Amino acid sequence: xxxxxxKRFFRTLANVNRLKIxxxxxxxxxxxxxxxxxxxxxxxxxxxxxxxxxxxCHFVEVKQNGKERVYSLNKKTIQPLLALMDRHxxxxxxxxxxxxxx
Amino acid sequence: xxxxxxKRFFRTLANVNRLKIxxxxxxxxxxxxxxxxxxxxxxxxxxxxxxxxxxxCHFVEVKQNGKERVYSLNKKTIQPLLALMDRHxxxxxxxxxxxxxx
DNA sequence: CTCTTGTATGACTTATTCATCATATGAAGT
DNA sequence: ACTTCATATGATGAATAAGTCATACAAGAG
Numbered sequence: 001x002x003x004x005x006x007k008r009f010f011r012t013l014a015n016v017n018r019l020k021i022x023x024x025x026x027x028x029x030x031x032x033x034x035x036x037x038x039x040x041x042x043x044x045x046x047x048x049x050x051x052x053x054x055x056x057c058h059f060v061e062v063k064q065n066g067k068e069r070v071y072s073l074n075k076k077t078i079q080p081l082l083a084l085m086d087r088h089x090x091x092x093x094x095x096x097x098x099x100x101x102x
Numbered sequence: 103x104x105x106x107x108x109k110r111f112f113r114t115l116a117n118v119n120r121l122k123i124x125x126x127x128x129x130x131x132x133x134x135x136x137x138x139x140x141x142x143x144x145x146x147x148x149x150x151x152x153x154x155x156x157x158x159c160h161f162v163e164v165k166q167n168g169k170e171r172v173y174s175l176n177k178k179t180i181q182p183l184l185a186l187m188d189r190h191x192x193x194x195x196x197x198x199x200x201x202x203x204x
Numbered sequence: 205c206t207c208t209t210g211t212a213t214g215a216c217t218t219a220t221t222c223a224t225c226a227t228a229t230g231a232a233g234t
Numbered sequence: 235a236c237t238t239c240a241t242a243t244g245a246t247g248a249a250t251a252a253g254t255c256a257t258a259c260a261a262g263a264g
Contacts, residue, residue: 032210032211033210033211033212034209034210034211044210044211044212045211045212045213047211048211048212048213049212049213051211051212052212052213066210067209067210067211068209068210068211069210069211069212
């Protein structure tokens with residue numbers, strides 16, 4: 001069990017901005033950075049930093065298109081992963097009282 | 103999509119000590135705190151803190167047994183989750199060059 | 205070859221998370 | 235009631251991660 005890699009992969013998902021990006025790409029399909037920035041309402045540099053991180057973990061793929069870069073989800077992993085978490089969260093966190101203050 | 107909850111759940115998994123505990127419970131079945139402490143070779147207080155966190159997220163269950171507390175995995179979520187991550191990590195992180203320095 | 209548009213990078217500051225220590229609680233036994 | 239064994243909790247300093255700012259790079263367009 002490669003704990004370090006696991007940690008990195010989970011940590012990448014443990015961030016609201018990256019989750020926002022994932023969610024956006026899931027709903028709207030492949031998009032370039034500008035569209036993502038507009039869609040998730042975050043700064044361009046922040047989006048780029050986070051896309052980089054997501055890409056390093058292979059949660060997203062890139063394709064150059066002229067001067068744009070089009071990002072899309074690696075659905076093979078992300079889809080079932082989010083489905084699992086949905087089930088878990090909805091089962092156990094229906095009305096999450098925990099210190100979810102942020 | 104409840105980003106906050108997702109974040110919390112993923113963050114709980116994004117920690118080597120908690121992953122160690124999960125791994126230990128997965129291999130050895132239900133165990134009390136003392137056994138876990140011995141098995142994962144971490145301080146008792148650290149183990150307790152982490153068990154608490156895992157429990158809050160319902161990744162583990164507890165059962166009082168005399169003065170012991172016996173913890174076990176919530177296999178319904180953890181098993182498929184780890185299976186998914188295994189596949190992902192092994193596919194994409196075969197020889198992970200990334201800044202996995204720790 | 206300069207300008208513009210789109211995107212990435214690096215350095216730095218701040219915020220979050222972790223590990224540790226001291227201490228508390230709780231159940232049984234005497 | 236006191237002691238012991240098993241486990242939990244709270245506070246705090248240390249480590250890690252996140253966001254921001256300034257700037258760089260890259261690909262066309264003119």
